[in-house]
């Protein structure tokens with residue numbers, strides 16, 4: 001009898017810390033799917049993609065440091081992933097490998113559980129792949145982004161691509177916006193005592209979202225809560241970007257609440 005188990009992979013380096021396998025496998029079990037999600041620590045992403053083709057892997061998540069490099073090994077790239085310049089999701093369909101980005105749809109889903117981004121202003125901290133996903137998400141949802149970064153050279157380049165204003169991170173205290181999004185690693189464990197924005201400046205934002213989910217409540221989110229802003233955890237984005245991958249691969253809506261519970265259980 002043929003083995004019907006669908007295989008999904010995570011390609012990254014490192015992957016040992018990743019909670020994606022727990023989250024995905026719990027979702028497949030609940031959905032009654034014969035599917036397995038397996039993390040692989042890879043050295044060469046082109047080789048990993050060649051192996052995925054040979055092995056008939058149905059889909060793959062792509063994480064640090066391969067989200068840009070993987071694009072050269074795929075047959076087609078979705079226009080949003082092309083604009084962002086990063087692929088975090090590979091989908092095998094009719095013998096071809098397609099590249100998508102669910103960081104931006106995951107971020108939007110996380111924001112939308114709190115408010116409608118249309119017509120809102122956003123200060124986005126960072127100019128890397130996560131910030132580019134946030135810029136695209138805000139643009140697509142009808143919001144107005146301001147890019148705020150440490151390196152002015154990089155900020156200028158990215159802001160020109162997305163057609164938005166930019167500012168140096170040291171001047172964040174002068175910024176007022178509906179929502180602040182931290183797309184830098186500042187405050188991530190083991191440097192949990194750091195924050196990209198001083199506490200006093202946080203009153204200038206009604207919502208403060210941190211893409212970091214370890215720790216669950218970063219210093220930025222704690223201080224935002226303390227000054228009366230609404231904190232939005234990076235955990236929500238993590239869960240929604242994973243859920244969007246499952247929806248793409250299977251066409252079925254996954255159990256998002258369960259996925260969130262599983263990650264939460266394993267974070268604390």
Ligand code: NAP
Pocket residue numbers: 103125126127128129130131149150151154169182183184185186188211212213234235237238239241
């Ligand atoms: P990245 O490409 O390395 O970009 C990092 C950005 O942060 C750069 O613009 C860099 O500024 C800035 N930065 C780094 N260290 C800094 C410091 N000490 N002071 C000031 N600025 C600093 O990283 P990324 O892939 O975009 O990811 C950013 C964060 O988002 C990470 O924490 C990642 O874990 C998180 N993330 C979360 C999710 C989720 O699902 N929750 C998804 C994707 C990413 P310069 O340009 O000046 O170097």
